[in-house]
Amino acid sequence: MKRLWILFTLVTLLLPFEAKAQGIPKLRGYVNDYGNMISGPSRSRLEEELRSYEQSDSTQLVILTVPSLEGEPIEDYSIKVAEAWKLGQARKDNGILFLVSRDDRKMRIEVGRGLEGRLTDLMAGRIIDLVVKPRFKRGDFDGGFAAGVASLIDATRGEFKAEGKDSGKGVPPFQASWLLLLAALILFFLFLSAGRRRAIPDRLATRNDWNRGRSPGGFIVLPPRRSDRMDSENGIFGGGGETFGGRGGTFGGGGASGDW
Secondary structure (H helix, E strand, O other): OHHHHHHHHHHHHHHHHHHOOOOOOOOOOOEEEOOOOOOHHHHHHHHHHHHHHHHHHOOEEEEEEEOOOOOOOHHHHHHHHHHHHOOOEOOOOOEEEEEEEOOOOEEEEEEEHHHOOOOOHHHHHHHHHHHHHHHHHOOOHHHHHHHHHHHHHHHHOOOOOOOOOOOOOOOOHHHHHHHHHHHHHHHHHHHHHHHHHHHHHHHHHHHHHHHOOEOOOOOEOOOOOOOOOOOOOOOOOOOOOOOOOOEEOOEEEEEEEEEO
16 A cells, blocks of 8 residues: 555656647747757858848848657647747737747747738748758758758748749849840949939039038938837837847747658
């Protein structure tokens, strides 16, 4: 009887640890490599790229790697982290979580509510299967994260094209490059010619324009804005070393999962 009681006590003590879900790690930046999958130089490049992306488009894309999901479904864990971190701008809900579990060999792209119309579940799945997965299978994790991030940025801008076989139609790449160069040269000479025709009257009007508080082109001269501060409504960066964090975005379960 005593042995049964000891066994029951041990099972009771161990049960909470077995059932405990993976905890939510601290949001440290754009790249949260808790799974140690990304090299130092690659991590720095991704941080800079994602920071620039948020500054230009206000979309907040964050990477998270973990050693293991500890048995928890990746969909459950991903939405839990995304909601806790509140990625994306408030009222825009334009956050993206790129989650990878190293030992489970699983990944997921969690998409904020405001991006579900542009970054659809189908497109997120294509990015996983066609862009990230082949590189991860080769052990090229740096390349997989870099290509995945680039594709996610293109997708939210409406520029992503899924990799696939050439259809055999259209202009060959070599010929197309020459056509683009020729078009650029024509536009350049047309612009140069138009500029010369306008040079004389523009110089005569310049002094009067500046005296009226206007630029030579006729636009009102405004004082320069601070480069380290963006729209306060978006709350992106305030300068002065503001702590990194989510901006109040919400998620509805959109996205896609995969493995390698």
